[in-house]
Amino acid sequence: MALSDAEIRAAKPAANNYRKADDRGLYLLVTVRGGKLWRFDYRHGFKPGTNKPHRLTLSLGTYPEVPLKEARLRRNEARKLLAQGIDPGTERRAWKTAKLKSAANTFAVVAREWYEGWKPGVSPSVQARIGSTLARDIIPVIGDMPIADVKATHVLRVLRRLEARGLGDTVRKAKGCISQIMCYAIVTERIEYDPSPSLNKALKKTESKHMAALTDPARVGEFIRAAETYTGSPVVRAAIMLMPLVFVRPGELRKARWKDIDLEKSEWRYIVTKTRTEHLVPLSRQAVTILRELFRLTCHSEWVFSNVRHNHPMSHPSFNRALQILGYDTKTEVTGHGFRATARTLLAEELGFPPEVIEHQLAHIVPDILGTAYNRTRYLKQRQEMMQVWADYLDKLKTGNITKAE
Numbered sequence: 450m451a452l453s454d455a456e457i458r459a460a461k462p463a464a465n466n467y468r469k470a471d472d473r474g475l476y477l478l479v480t481v482r483g484g485k486l487w488r489f490d491y492r493h494g495f496k497p498g499t500n501k502p503h504r505l506t507l508s509l510g511t512y513p514e515v516p517l518k519e520a521r522l523r524r525n526e527a528r529k530l531l532a533q534g535i536d537p538g539t540e541r542r543a544w545k546t547a548k549l550k551s552a553a554n555t556f557a558v559v560a561r562e563w564y565e566g567w568k569p570g571v572s573p574s575v576q577a578r579i580g581s582t583l584a585r586d587i588i589p590v591i592g593d594m595p596i597a598d599v600k601a602t603h604v605l606r607v608l609r610r611l612e613a614r615g616l617g618d619t620v621r622k623a624k625g626c627i628s629q630i631m632c633y634a635i636v637t638e639r640i641e642y643d644p645s646p647s648l649n650k651a652l653k654k655t656e657s658k659h660m661a662a663l664t665d666p667a668r669v670g671e672f673i674r675a676a677e678t679y680t681g682s683p684v685v686r687a688a689i690m691l692m693p694l695v696f697v698r699p700g701e702l703r704k705a706r707w708k709d710i711d712l713e714k715s716e717w718r719y720i721v722t723k724t725r726t727e728h729l730v731p732l733s734r735q736a737v738t739i740l741r742e743l744f745r746l747t748c749h750s751e752w753v754f755s756n757v758r759h760n761h762p763m764s765h766p767s768f769n770r771a772l773q774i775l776g777y778d779t780k781t782e783v784t785g786h787g788f789r790a791t792a793r794t795l796l797a798e799e800l801g802f803p804p805e806v807i808e809h810q811l812a813h814i815v816p817d818i819l820g821t822a823y824n825r826t827r828y829l830k831q832r833q834e835m836m837q838v839w840a841d842y843l844d845k846l847k848t849g850n851i852t853k854a855e
Contacts, residue, residue, distance in 0.1 A: 452477065454517055460485065475524040477512065485512035487520040489527055493536045507538050554639050556599055556630070557592035563633040572722040574700075582623055586611060596634050601644035608648065624648065661780060662787030664794045669693070670846035672783065675775045684763060685771045687743045688754050692768070692785055694736045694840055696792035696811070698722065699785035703763045705753040707744070712737055721812045728812045731833040733840035796835065800842060806831045 452471045460469055462483040469477045478486040487509035492502040509515065509523040527537035560583055568576045590607045591599055604627055611620045624645055631643035663669050673693065679686045692702060700722055710717045715732040732740070740753070747755040754763040768785040777783050789811060796802045806828045 452517060457485065457512055457517060471517075471521070471524075473524065473528065475509070475520060486510075487512065487515055487523070489524050489537075491527065491531060491537070493531060493538075505536070505538055507541065554596050554634075555592060556594050556596045557588050559596045559634050559637075559639060560588065560592070560630050563630045566633075567629070570725045572725075574722075579622075579626055582619065582626055586619065586623055587627060596631075597640050599631075599640075599644065601647045604645055605648055661778070661782050661784050662790035662794075663783050664791055666795065666799060666846055667849070669791060669795070669843070670849050672775075672777075673843055673847040674849075679771060679775060681771060681774060682767075683746060684743065684754050684756075685767050687739050688763060688768060689771050689775075691736060691739050693788050693791065693843060694733060694739075694836075695730050696788045697728075697730065698789070699768055700765070702785070703754055703765070703768070705762075706751050707748065707753055708751065710740065710753065712740060712744075724812065726812070729829065730810075731829070731836045733837045735840040735844065736836075792839065795842075796839060800835075800838060802835050802838075803831075806835060810835065 452469060456469065457477060460477065460479045462479060462481050464481065466478060466480050468488075469479065471477070474490045476488055476490070478484075478488050480486065489507045489509055491505055491507065493505055494503045495501060496503060507527055509520050509527075512520075515523070530537045530540055564580065564583065568580075587607055590610065591603050594603065604624070607627070608620050608624055611623055628643055628645040631640065631645060634640045635643065663672055673690075676686070676689045676693075679689060688702060692699070695702065695717070698721075701719060705717065705719065709719045710732075712732075715734075715737055717730040717732055719728055719730075720726070721728045743753065747753060749755075750760050752760070752762040755761070756763060769779045772779050772783060772785075793807055793811060796807050797804060809828050810832050
């Protein structure tokens with residue numbers, strides 16, 4: 450006869466384990482310690498070399514965590530598998546293995562694995578920014594999910610939360626970060642495709658925000674004249690005078706080291722923070738003059754633009770503070786980074802230099818026909834000439850006598 454809940458509750462431990470049968474192979478195993486375990490006996494396949502069927506047992510859980518009704522449902526599911534020729538025990542082990550594999554391959558686990566492999570060679574500031582985006586905006590939303598279960602709708606949920614906060618630029622970066630993690634999961638055989646690209650049309654379009662820059666020749670001349678009137682720190686004054694001449698990234702200028710500069714050869718070599726490639730900046734006569742004067746002030750330090758009191762580079766806000774003192778709005782008129790746009794625009798439109806020469810001097814990735822991503826010495830002769838022409842052009846703009854190349 451089938452079991453009842455009352456019989457199960459009344460079952461007491463004995464000197465030995467014993468069974469209380471339900472029906473169709475289901476029974477309750479009562480242990481000497483009082484445990485009540487659901488078991489299902491079944492036959493599947495044959496013993497090797499005989500026609501005797503295998504007698505097997507499947508565990509279906511523990512009472513009362515698994516009540517009688519649920520135990521019968523589990524027994525019925527096992528019987529359905531047997532009717533299809535499938536061993537429910539083998540199926541259960543495969544399910545447990547898959548579950549353990551999923552738990553070991555959550556999005557958070559794979560993301561951290563990707564991050565540790567990605568960050569060597571990446572600048573600390575970029576590492577911090579991506580790490581913060583992962584920890585604050587991505588992992589809390591989808592981190593606990595098996596990465597194989599992360600679909601486009603889940604990624605969209607992450608990005609919609611950022612859109613709702615008005616973080617358009619962060620949306621783009623978060624999507625790129627998730628895509629890189631998904632691509633890593635593909636090559637490590639955790640998933641088969643990246644759902645991120647399918648979201649392009651689902652996201653709000655954001656306007657690109659460019660760094661404020663001076664691109665009118667007359668205004669560039671005004672800035673150079675203003676920079677020469679700066680009465681603050683002579684180190685900062687040298688920096689704002691040198692920035693238009695070399696148009697490197699502000700952080701790279703701030704952290705310039707004397708060991709990387711050869712004033713005799715008029716060259717500055719350093720590692721680009723964004724691409725981790727070696728870059729060469731030909732120095733014009735005007736740039737060398739500024740650096741020689743600065744050397745008398747900071748030669749005691751490894752840093753070209755050293756803090757006078759401490760042996761560390763000029764602080765991040767110093768450049769923009771100097772621009773503001775000179776009367777410039779660093780959000781709408783000009784920033785340190787904006788001089789890269791100034792040079793890119795005027796070198797092409799006013800001085801007629803080829804785009805590939807300008808892009809190499811900007812240390813941008815410019816693949817050549819051989820697939821080389823960047824070559825620090827490519828177009829070196831042309832770049833040396835360009836940097837001197839550029840410096841001479843800036844001198845002419847300073848006088849206010851020209852607005853076009855002569």
